[in-house]
Amino acid sequence: MTSPSAVALSFETEFRALGARKRLVSLAYGALFLLALGLSTWVGEFDPLKLLRSLPRIHEYAVKTMPTLSMATLWHDLNEWFYAPGKWLTLLWETILIAYTATLLGTVGALALCFHAAQNLRRGTVSYWLVRRIFEVARTIPDLVYALIFVFAFGIGPLAGILAIAVHTMGGSGKLFAETVENIDMKPVEGLRATGANWLQMVRYAVLPQVLPNFATFTLWRFEINVRTASVIGFVGAGGIGQELYTAIRMLYYEDISALLLLLVVTVMLIDVGCEKLRHGMIGKEH
DSSP states (O other): OOOHHHHHHHHHHHHHHHHHHHHHHHHHHHHHHHHHHHHHHHHTTOOHHHHHHHHHHHHHHHHHHSOOOOSTTHHHHHHHHTOOHHHHHHHHHHHHHHHHHHHHHHHHHHHHHHGGGOHHHHTTOHHHHHHHHHHHHHHHSOHHHHHHHHHHHHOSSHHHHHHHHHHHHHHHHHHHHHHHHHTSOSHHHHHHHHTTOOHHHHIIIIIHHHHHHHHHHHHHHHHHHHHHHHHHHGGGTOSSHHHHHHHHHHTTOHHHHHHHHHHHHHHHHHHHHHHHHHHHHHTTOOO
């Protein structure tokens, strides 16, 4: 029979050995982190002194975009700052519609394919490998590159922006959806499988009820991202307010830049609040 002192000694030895292994692993990861940081700094030509010297220039540019406002002539100054509200709001609305349509199309594509990309549902099949590669290509190529391709194919306008964002959304949301499916409780799936249900019935009645709340959260979050993206891809002629912003930046219309950016910031804030309310309503959470 092993004595209590021998057990305690064995436990202490194992505990110290485990601690030593953890310290070695931590040191190894720390060294890898520092190596990666050093390489990134070198390749990126990051210079803290140059950054400090250039910071005032950022301030100067930001100041140039600010309008001159006076309390005595505030209304007149605001009218001069936002001198084209009808045109800008129309372009902003176009940007929102581009983001909405692209989010809808991309989410439908991701929803249709994500179950084939989930390892717990399609492990080892050709469809699993193929859909995973489709998602990787869709999200790896920048949306600006997609926008350039579609502008070349379909011409300047919102259609190119919708398709570019939709493809990228399908790749990004598809990965998130598939990983959500991989984390489900498999007991309902196994129960339906035991009753002879086919694959579609298994997905419909055992998988979807578990993942729909997360799918809704990811979709609303993606819509918010796509509003910002839709404003950027306008730089290459893909429609929306981005084209107007690009013109203002290129022509050095400083006050127009701040006015357009303010409109975008307010819009994204309102969308964020609206999506938060909608998400809480969908999951039955009151705030």
